[in-house]
Amino acid sequence: MTTSASLPAGPVTEGSGGETVTDRLVEANRRYAAQFTDPGMDARPVLHVAVVACMDARLDLHKALGLELGDCHTIRNAGGVVTDDTIRSLTISQRALGTRTVILIHHTGCGLESLTEDFRHELEDEVGQRPAWAVEAFRDVDQDVRQSMQRVRTNPFLPHKDDVRGFVFDVHTGLLREIDPAS
Numbered sequence: 001m002t003t004s005a006s007l008p009a010g011p012v013t014e015g016s017g018g019e020t021v022t023d024r025l026v027e028a029n030r031r032y033a034a035q036f037t038d039p040g041m042d043a044r045p046v047l048h049v050a051v052v053a054c055m056d057a058r059l060d061l062h063k064a065l066g067l068e069l070g071d072c073h074t075i076r077n078a079g080g081v082v083t084d085d086t087i088r089s090l091t092i093s094q095r096a097l098g099t100r101t102v103i104l105i106h107h108t109g110c111g112l113e114s115l116t117e118d119f120r121h122e123l124e125d126e127v128g129q130r131p132a133w134a135v136e137a138f139r140d141v142d143q144d145v146r147q148s149m150q151r152v153r154t155n156p157f158l159p160h161k162d163d164v165r166g167f168v169f170d171v172h173t174g175l176l177r178e179i180d181p182a183s
């Protein structure tokens, strides 16, 4: 597998006018702000829940879970893995912003299933430096959800660990499948 060397250089442009994707998004934001009404919320999530999920583009967390603006914290990374940085966010979420429930969401067809820790060695070969982070690749998505639940439940920094549930989102049906932590 090639790594960053295979990515195109420079900004991605749209078909006409030389407008980049970022330009398009900034323009969409202007339209959004023009319609926006400040709901006057504070920063504490209304439902007291933090959702840890994969960054996958096919997973629209708010639509898939019926969430509204202000309802939850969303913490996303490649795989929805519980890394040290995920724990950092969850600790702040629980201790400073009042969340009590943790929901973990992996999904079918995750890009991490096609990677291995060799990815780190390929990076090292290419740039002369091996990243300090683990790739956190996995083969068994159910088992990875169990491991993520376990990492949350055993973490000393988190005060609320009795309501932690894990799921696999099916990108073809849109349905969540709950993972039994004990099996």
Ligand SMILES: [Zn+2]
Residues within 6 Å of the ligand: 054, 055, 056, 078, 079, 080, 107, 109, 110, 111, 112
């Ligand atoms: Zn994924």
